[in-house]
Amino acid sequence: MEALRARVVSTLDSMSQPELKEFKFYLRNSGEEPRITMQDLDRAPTTSALADLLVKRYVVSGTPRVLVRVFQRMRRNDLVAEWETASRMNLKRPYENDGPGLERYNMEKPRKAFVMCVKTGRPGAEQDRNIIRNWLEECKFECTSCIDPDEKELMEKLTEFRDGIIGIKDDVSCCLVTLMAHGGKGFIKTVLDERVNLSDIFEMFNNENCPALQEKPKIFVIQACRGGRRDGGVVQADDEPMEVDDSQKKRLPTFSDYYIIYPTQEDHVALRHPKDGSVMIQAIDEVFRQHGKKLHIADFFTQVNNRVVHTDFYMNKNPIKVVLVMESTLTRAVYF
Structure with a gap:
């Protein structure tokens, strides 16, 4: 650069x-x-x-x-x-x-995706689902859909999806889970307004519970509010001793190789147009149309964030700004 x-x-x-x-x-x-x-x-x-x-x-x-x-x-x-x-x-x-090339994840084997969407009571959600499905299919993902689930159905389908990955073990490159619903701080809501903790979902796919995904990217795209705050924008004007395990057996952190994308900062609302769909997912579509599969996933979502941050939105005639939040424990570059 x-x-x-x-x-x-x-x-x-x-x-x-x-x-x-x-x-x-x-x-x-x-x-x-x-x-x-x-x-x-x-x-x-x-x-x-x-x-x-x-x-x-x-x-x-x-x-x-x-x-x-x-x-x-x-x-x-x-x-x-x-x-x-x-x-x-x-x-x-x-x-x-600027230095040695970043090693890439091997993406030659099948890629698995789970798409959950609560459409009831969420105008524009069908548009979101179509955009995400098209994006994932263009990126060669095999998709499993889950539409308007209650808590029991969602967890059962996620478990079935996760266990299917465990079953094929060496024949999977990547897992991507998209969750589109109402939500709050640390949870999403089912069609029956039941709360499901995101941490419980993330944990299902960690290195202990899904060994087939060890050292493979686990990507989560969350389209849900994280609270009720609205950002109106602004006018621009450790010291503990560490022990090292020298055991010859390779060990991994429990939650390595994760990439999680949130549509807004913690405690804040996410934006969705009743006709065009969610702000983040519209931006995903625009960036993919422009750049295709050329960008590493971190750069891809940085571009998505760029579009979102530099667009002005309004709720009840009041200006509102949005910024995506990305959390990563990836150890290599992800190219679709």
């Missing part, structure tokens, strides 16, 4: 002040999502700050493409040619530039 940033700075420094003004105008009106606004540009007065804004907003894979579009509108064919070449080179990821 630093190599790309330096290249962007060099390009911007070569431009005159009138050209930079024109560049910012076309950048703001490029049509690329997530949008760069006038306020964003006001907070990036130098070429260095502008380069930071571009690379953070569009990441390594998207920045060359955005620059090509802007330079085409500026009729700077020399820079169009330069950045088209950069785009084709598919510049390396940040950890590939």
